[in-house]
Amino acid sequence: DTGVSQDPRHKITKRGQNVTFRCDPISEHNRLYWYRQTLGQGPEFLTYFQNEAQLEKSRLLSDRFSAERPKGSFSTLEIQRTEQGDSAMYLCAGSGANYGYTFGSGTRLTVV
Amino acid sequence: AQSVSQHNHHVILSEAASLELGCNYSYGGTVNLFWYVQYPGQHLQLLLKYFSGDPLVKGIKGFEAEFIKSKFSFNLRKPSVQWSDTAEYFCALYNTDKLIFGTGTRLQVFP
Numbered sequence: 483d484t485g486v487s488q489d490p491r492h493k494i495t496k497r498g499q500n501v502t503f504r505c506d507p508i509s510e511h512n513r514l515y516w517y518r519q520t521l522g523q524g525p526e527f528l529t530y531f532q533n534e535a536q537l538e539k540s541r542l543l544s545d546r547f548s549a550e551r552p553k554g555s556f557s558t559l560e561i562q563r564t565e566q567g568d569s570a571m572y573l574c575a576g577s578g579a580n581y582g583y584t585f586g587s588g589t590r591l592t593v594v
Numbered sequence: 595a596q597s598v599s600q601h602n603h604h605v606i607l608s609e610a611a612s613l614e615l616g617c618n619y620s621y622g623g624t625v626n627l628f629w630y631v632q633y634p635g636q637h638l639q640l641l642l643k644y645f646s647g648d649p650l651v652k653g654i655k656g657f658e659a660e661f662i663k664s665k666f667s668f669n670l671r672k673p674s675v676q677w678s679d680t681a682e683y684f685c686a687l688y689n690t691d692k693l694i695f696g697t698g699t700r701l702q703v704f705p
Binding site: 573 | 603686
């Protein structure tokens with residue numbers, strides 16, 4: 483248990499459906515990050531929050547992707563009209579002081 | 595743009611062999627560098643980090659890395675690997691409030 487929880491662990495969805503993932507960081511994590519990892523690649527930055535404010539979004543994050551962090555606690559990542567290319571592991575990480583990142587175990591999305 | 599390169603995609607070693615995994619970065623300013631490990635089916639875990647000071651950084655599980663500014667490198671080393679070191683290793687650069695990862699190196703250690 484890393485202290486950063488992600489739900490669900492696995493999600494299989496049909497192309498065109500919407501999916502939502504949740505991340506619960508440790509309470510001390512004022513920053514929360516979303517990354518995407520595909521097979522054979524390193525994690526790619528998607529977006530991050532400082533408390534409840536979304537401060538940066540990657541160009542990888544198309545209009546079909548949206549993330550929220552209401553009240554600066556948990557965060558959700560929604561993908562609308564999923565495509566097969568969205569199949570990946572979606573990682574959440576919390577960060578506090580000293581650049582310390584704590585990663586969750588990820589949500590593996592398979593779009594069929 | 596900042597980037598991290600890991601040229602060894604797959605490394606196979608026998609137990610007790612020495613390990614060196616390459617990491618090169620592209621960035622002209624002050625760098626903060628990290629090595630993460632991902633064991634099969636597990637989350638990313640921090641091995642070690644460099645912010646400033648002694649360029650030879652020691653991490654957990656006997657790993658160390660050396661920051662060589664002139665070569666833009668931050669190679670990971672371990673003098674004697676164990677079967678339990680089988681994992682994927684990622685080098686990362688911290689810049690503009692986020693980590694930028696390399697593509698990773700898959701290490702397989704055979705007994």
